[in-house]
Structures are given as C-alpha cells and as structure tokens.
Amino acid sequence: MQTKRINFKNYSSFKIGASHEVFIFEDDFSQIDNYFLLGACNNTLIGNNPPPLAILSKKYDYIKIENNALHIGGATPSGKIASFCKKHDIANFEFVSHLPGKLGGLVYMNAGLKEFEIFNHLLNITTPKGVKQKQDISYGYRKTDISEPILEASFDLRYGFDIEKVNMFKKMRSNQPSTPSAGSCFKNPQGDYAGRLIEAVGLKGLMRGDMCFSEQHANFLVNNGDGKFEDAMWLIKEAQKRVLDEFDITLECEIVILET
C-alpha cells in the first residue's frame, strides 16, 4: 500500500499536529477499518497520539457531468468544486467556496452555511460497498450516519450560478477570524449559540498557551502561533464544564478530535 508523510502542523487548518505516515487508499479498501480517513483536515484536531491515518488517492479528485447529474470524487477540494460550478454556470454550490475541505469531508459533516447544506441537492454517494441513495442516509445539522469512505457523491444538476449568493456568503464570513482554526468548535445548541455561551462564561479571548476562543467570534478556537493540542483540549473541556455548570447545556464538539 502507498503511504505519504504528512506534517499536520502544515496540513491541518488548526496548524497543530506532528508528522505522520499516512496511508493512501485507492482500489483496495479491505484494510480501511484499521485507519481514520481524513479529507483536508479542516474540521479535525490532531492529537499527540492519533490513530493510524489515511487519505484517498488522487484518483478521487474529479468532477464530471453525466446523465444530468454532477458527479464529484471524494478527494476533490471545495475550491475546485466552486470554480467548476462558476465556470460551467451551475447553481447551488456557491456556498462551497467558503467551506474549506474535500468533498468526502463536506458530505460526511453535512457542511453548510445557515440553510445552505451540502445534502440539499445530494442524490447519492458511492462507497466501496456500492451506491447509497440520499433517502437511505440519516443526516442532520453537521452530522450523518455514513460509516463508509465516500468515494463519490452525485448531485442534482441545475444551471444558473448566482454571483449575488457568492457576495452574500462573503459578507456572512466577514466577522470570522482568519487566524488558523477549524471553523466552529461546537455545534450550536438548540435555540442558542455556542459563541454566546462561551462569551457568557468568560472564555472569549482567554489565552491558554497560544490557543484561545477568538475575540472576533467566540465559537472559533484559534491558534495564534504555536498552539498545542493540550491547550486546545483544556479550553474545550473548560468551556463544556462552565457552560454545563452555569446553563445546564451540554456543548457538543463540531470539530473531530483524534487522540487514542
């Protein structure tokens, strides 16, 4: 099997993690259960002792139009999807340019911005076990029950790229920090905002090493330089504890934490 050494301090959006040998899956998925499959590591915090890691090979980096549907490979970066849709005047993917990641990660997380989610126009996914239709997948706010590698996803093809939507998403993003992070750290609890709760318990801006919940957007856990996994975890656990004690609300992580 092919491997590649990846330095997660460069690769991950958090800019945290050591250098690890990562397995590359192409056609034989018989060993996949022994690995944690990553996309672009934009929603993942890599621990000091992560499980064995894997990625999909470049074979899964493609976009094609067939049978009136858009077929996108699991390893296709979101920026490439956005550019393709703009170039070919395709609707409903304008928000993707603001969601860093690869197609597999976007679908697994049901990534989105407000009511615009990747599942909205999904038809089916292809895994090593075959094609699975959208109606056979359980999904919700930033979650799915997908337990297989996503090799491809197919979407309803509609024409009419909307530049107004691009501008709207750009505006929505303007209050978010550009410091390394993995986007929202916690899911918003029903009827409330994780950022409001973090601020209310006095954690907005509190530095732990080089990590803090951003002054700009309290639900963004940011790395101000040489942030460490331990400091990120301290802040995550402290936020969960304080919010539970003060508001009786359990904050659920949106980010994926990889530590054995």
Ligand SMILES: Cc1cc2nc3c(=O)[nH]c(=O)nc-3n(C[C@H](O)[C@H](O)[C@H](O)COP(=O)(O)OP(=O)(O)OC[C@H]3O[C@@H](n4cnc5c(N)ncnc54)[C@H](O)[C@@H]3O)c2cc1C
């Ligand atoms: C600045 C910033 C802003 C962000 N804003 C948003 C936002 O507004 N909305 C939002 O939803 N997200 C946001 N995110 C998070 C991120 O963009 C999404 O979660 C994205 O889907 C992550 O994709 P990835 O490829 O990097 O996934 P990774 O972090 O690599 O993996 C995430 C999960 O997906 C699984 N996975 C990855 N690839 C596959 C595959 N091929 N098959 C099966 N499972 C797979 C992994 O096992 C893991 O559980 C933001 C992130 C950043 C850094």
